[in-house]
Amino acid sequence: MISKWWGRKWDWQKPGMEVRVFKGSQREFETAFFEGVIARQGDYWEVLAVLADHYTTVGRYREGLSVDRRLAALRPRDPVIQYNLACSYSLIGRIEQACKALERSLALGYRDFRHLFSDADLAALRRDRRFKRIMNKYVKA
Numbered sequence: 224m225i226s227k228w229w230g231r232k233w234d235w236q237k238p239g240m241e242v243r244v245f246k247g248s249q250r251e252f253e254t255a256f257f258e259g260v261i262a263r264q265g266d267y268w269e270v271l272a273v274l275a276d277h278y279t280t281v282g283r284y285r286e287g288l289s290v291d292r293r294l295a296a297l298r299p300r301d302p303v304i305q306y307n308l309a310c311s312y313s314l315i316g317r318i319e320q321a322c323k324a325l326e327r328s329l330a331l332g333y334r335d336f337r338h339l340f341s342d343a344d345l346a347a348l349r350r351d352r353r354f355k356r357i358m359n360k361y362v363k364a
Contacts, residue, residue: 253277268297275307279344284314295324302333310344321348322357329361336362 247255257274260267271294278287288311294304305328312321325348339345348354 250277250281266297268294279311279314284311287311288315300331302328302331305331306333309348310342313345313348316347318348318351322353326357
């Protein structure tokens with residue numbers, strides 16, 4: 224049965240459809256792929272969320288913040304997106320904005336306190352005195 228397909232020229236074999244080999248890590252490949260998706264469809268929030276995570280994971284904090292801000296504008300009532308925005312602000316040392324985003328996240332219902340108290344992305348925020356004030360409003364002793 225396969226013999227009838229053997230001589231067929233597939234789309235990827237046609238001129239201008241050559242296969243390109245990606246040189247880099249899997250994370251870099253995925254990041255480039257998601258950037259391409261966003262270039263074609265900019266408001267695809269699920270892909271934006273993954274892209275922001277990829278940027279943060281590889282230390283591209285300012286790009287991660289940019290995407291998180293875009294996500295927060297697209298989904299202003301999503302507590303996880305607000306939490307991630309707080310993480311991005313904390314990673315670049317913008318503690319005032321991190322406090323505001325964390326407080327919005329908690330007001331919207333974010334309640335994974337175990338993660339919040341151990342998340343390395345929030346380390347700078349947890350060292351600030353305002354963090355304790357925010358937590359006192361939402362954590363029952």
